[in-house]
Structure formats: C-alpha cells, structure tokens
Amino acid sequence: MFFADNDYHVRQLTKADLEQVCTIEKRVYKLPWTDKIHAQCVESGYPSLVLEQGGAIIGYAIFNYLYDECHLMNIVTEPHFQGLGVASQLISAMYEKAKESGMVKVILEVRASNEVAIGFYHKQGFAEIGLRKGYYKSEEGREDALVMERML
Numbered sequence: 001m002f003f004a005d006n007d008y009h010v011r012q013l014t015k016a017d018l019e020q021v022c023t024i025e026k027r028v029y030k031l032p033w034t035d036k037i038h039a040q041c042v043e044s045g046y047p048s049l050v051l052e053q054g055g056a057i058i059g060y061a062i063f064n065y066l067y068d069e070c071h072l073m074n075i076v077t078e079p080h081f082q083g084l085g086v087a088s089q090l091i092s093a094m095y096e097k098a099k100e101s102g103m104v105k106v107i108l109e110v111r112a113s114n115e116v117a118i119g120f121y122h123k124q125g126f127a128e129i130g131l132r133k134g135y136y137k138s139e140e141g142r143e144d145a146l147v148m149e150r151m152l
C-alpha cells in the first residue's frame, strides 16, 4: 500500500458522495457518465463503494448484483492517486462484499482501447470471455467492448 499511512477506508457510496464522484468522473473520462446516471445508481440501491482518504474520495467502484453475478460497471481512481493500489483495494473490497451476498463471479465490459484498465483486470485474474461490437459511444463513433469475467 503506497497511497496512505492507513489513513483510508472503503465504505458504501451514498448520495452525499455524488458531487465528489461526479467531479472525478469528469476529470477521468472523455465521455463521462452523466450526473443523472450516477444519481440513479445510488437511488437504485447499488452496493457501490468509495475509498476515502482524509475525508476526500480518491476512488470508487460502481457495481450491482444480478442472480449470482456481480456486474462491475465503473471503477475509477482519482488521477493523482493512480498506480498506487487504490483500485486494487476497492476491487478486493467489492469481491468480499459480493461473496457475502452470494455472488459467484464478477462480469464487466471494458473499452477495447482501454489498455490500462485491461491490464489492471488481467492482473486481477479476469479472463476475456467475449466481445460486444460497437457497445460504447466513442469520439469517432462506436467502439467495441471486451467482456471479462472472474470467479469469486
């Protein structure tokens, strides 16, 4: 752990976190989720997590459960804190929470061009199980998604 001297914790993402989460979202992505989508995820009761350090959110993971699958929809580390283990902490906390809720696997989609995220997921033990053609909007039009899976 390189990003903190134990001065951090992972906890449930709540409505009060939306402003910080949406600010980071816009800093990180060229095509960010809208504030409305983030608000709907909270209103729908997704069990999403944030990693907080010294009162500031520096990462978040948005996910939901469907039958026995945990669907990871978004995981982000604030740019200044990337490469320091934040997303690794968050995703480990998600695995534990999902297992406690009876989930047996994690599924996700990732942009085919997002090499950093794909590398992160491979390191986490995810395998590529499919391709969704033109799944994402992109600046050039549409972009494919890799579908990845990891057993819990």
Ligand SMILES: CC(C)(COP(=O)(O)OP(=O)(O)OC[C@H]1O[C@@H](n2cnc3c(N)ncnc32)[C@H](O)[C@@H]1OP(=O)(O)O)[C@@H](O)C(=O)NCCC(=O)NCCS
Pocket: 028, 073, 074, 075, 076, 077, 078, 081, 082, 083, 084, 085, 086, 087, 088, 089, 109, 110, 111, 114, 116, 117, 119, 120, 121, 123
């Ligand atoms: C993908 C992302 C969440 C990783 O978060 P992070 O906190 O930087 O990740 P960690 O520090 O826990 O990194 C763990 C591993 O991921 C890989 N990784 C992370 N950043 C990397 C980079 N810039 N280049 C190459 N590999 C990288 C490495 O394998 C790393 O392990 P290592 O440090 O032992 O080499 C972060 O880059 C991010 O927020 N990206 C923008 C949002 C995004 O694309 N999210 C995924 C959407 S599907």
